[in-house]
Amino acid sequence: MADDVKPTRKELMQIEERIELSERGHDTLEQKRDGLIMEFMDILDEAKDVRSDLDDKYEEAQRAINMARALDGDVAVRGAAAALKEHPEITTESKSVMGVYIPQIDSTKVRKNLDQRGYGVLGTSARIDEAADAYEELVDQIILAAEVETAMKKMIEEIETTNRRVNALEFKLLPELRENKEYIEQKLEEQEREEIFRMKKVKDKKEAEEDAEAAAKEEEDEEVVPADD
Amino acid sequence: MSRTDATEEGNYEYVTARVRSRRSRLFDGDDYRKLVRMGTGEIARFMEESEYETEMNRLGARHSGVDLIEYALNENLAKHFDDLLRWSDGALYDYVARYLRKFDAWNLKTVLRGVYSGAEREAVEDDLIDAGEFSAATLERLTEAGSVEEVVELVDRTIFGDALTAAVDDYEEAGLLVPLENAVDRTFYEHLIAGLPRDRDRATELYVEFLEAEIDFVNLRNALRLARSGAEMDPSEYYIEGGRLLTPADLRRLVANEDQLVEHVRTSIYGDELDEALDVLEEAETLIEFEHALDAALLEYADTLSNRYPLSVCPVLSFVLAKEREVDNIRAVARAREAGLDPDEIERELVML
Secondary structure (H helix, E strand, O other): OOOOOOOHHHHHHHHHHHHHHHHHHHHHHHHHHHHHHHHHHHHHHHHHHHHEEEEEEHHHHHHHHHHHHHHHHHHHHHHHHHHHOOOOOOEEEEEEEEOOOEEEEEEEOOOHHHHOOOOOOOOOOOOHHHHHHHHHHHHHHHHHHHHHHHEEEEEHHHHHHHHHHHHHHHHHHHHHHHHHHHHHHHHHHHHHHEEEEEEEEOHHHHHHHHHHHHHHHHHHHHHHHHOOO | OOOOOOOOOOOOHHHHHHHHHHHHHOOOHHHHHHHOOOHHHHHHHHHOOOOOOHHHHHOOOOEEEHHHHHHHHHHHHHHHHHHHHHHEEEHHHHHHHHHHHHHHHHHHHHHHHHHOOOOOHHHHHOOOOOOOOOOHHHHHHHHHOOHHHHHHHHOOOOOOHHHHHHHHHHHHHOOOHHHHHHHHHHHHHHHHHHOOOOOOOOOHHHHHHHHHHHHHHHHHHHHHHHHHHOOOOOOOHHHOOOOOOOHHHHHHHHHOOHHHHHHHHHHHOOOOOOOHHHHHHOOOOOHHHHHHHHHHHHHHHHHHHHHHOOOHHHHHHHHHHHHEEEEEEEEHHHHHHOOOOOOHHHHOOOOOO
16 A cells, blocks of 8 residues: 555545546556457467478579579579669568557569569579579578568567556556555544544533533522522 | 681581581480489599590599589580691681680680689689680780779770670679670670571571571560569560560560560561470470470481581581580589489480480
8 A cells, every 4th residue: 555645535536546546547558468469369370380381492493592502503503693783672661550660661673574684684594583583482481581570579569568567557556456456545534433422522511511500590590599588 | 707708608518527427426315315314433434434535634633523524525615626727728617616606705704703702823724625716815914904904905905895895884784794694695686697698508598597597586585584583673684686486575575474475486587496395394384394495496407407518508407516515415414413313304404316
């Protein structure tokens, strides 16, 4: 219980208002947390698929480049790679999902045609095309994975924050407020009881004084009566 | 150009005898089957005890692992082809030199790519294969060049000079090496047949036929790559003159429709040789198996010519192809083993006769 709680009716009303507000906030935050968890589960499923595709595409790209290096030679592959002039570009924007800003990554110049890769068609083979294709697909998948996994991390952070707030309300703030309310109510009741008792005492005292006064007056009247001779 | 007059008869007997001896030392199917089941260390050891001993020992201090194998293979290849040029005289020298200019083209492209990408001079030097007509001094000057324009200027007096000078403007405009690389490759292929005497003996005619087949296969391979890539490219930029299979008009028409292109090949002079390969191509999503079949068909064709005309340029040419194939196969095995690929998969990828 807070030390600075004043057991007054005003304070009680304020605390009751805060409890009501906190309960409403708690319900809203709980709903938000549940919503976020549902969104997170959807993103998690997507992230699992994206990660699995990423693993497959990485394996495929590695296989393709190993075959190209093996059969066309390391020099030919390095030469073809060095010919690339236009590198992929990435732009990021953000969108709000239940108040959480998650990134949207757009990429350009990742997938290229044969004429955009910079190497000559005459001096290279289909193996190099295949390795380039596989790596372009891999880069696309990495960008998608970055988007989905960053969204997932942001959602987790938001869920944690919301959960901490829900817990703070549920296990800290609301119990304290309720305890304070109970304390004030008890104090007020006690004060009321004391007041009643005090009033009763005053009343008894007043009645006793009145009785004493009446008795004294009666006695005085008896003494004043004259004798018959 | 040639160190002797190309109109003179060549010393075919001497060169073909030397080539037969060299050819007998090439790895056979059993050797490859052993190699694909070895680790990279074992492959290096196997090579140290073979034809490649000198190069492996010489380069062992500078390189290691699969790089050592690849550089030793390149150096050994260069040594053999240098010997061919050294032994040959007259017309034979001219024929061999024409074909070996593919290494000049390779070296020129390697230097251009090195300069373009700002690679270290030593790295570019390591990647050169000194098997063409360019002298060691020319190659050294090329590696010292500081800009693409300087490289073009250095080869001004070679067969590549005019084409490269013409392509420099496109390079400067687009900032891409493609125009220069295409100019180099196109010049090599177009000079293969250009200027050969009109009154040819049968062996020379077959040599020309073989070169035409190589040009046709290059055109076909590129047409299929363009057809599959969906890129909006002008097919004539990649067309090589001198073949019999496709005219520029055919190429423009067929590159838009792969089915028609395949049908065109089926009904062509290569229909029988490439029938199976075309079946594979129609079923497969990738061109790799088809390219594989083209390489095997070319190798087989050269071998057939060499058996039919043992005292001609054909056995020399067949040896050049077989040696190149050996180098490609060993490098493929070593790189593939390093990458942990399955031995059976590697064996399927090797082109063997």
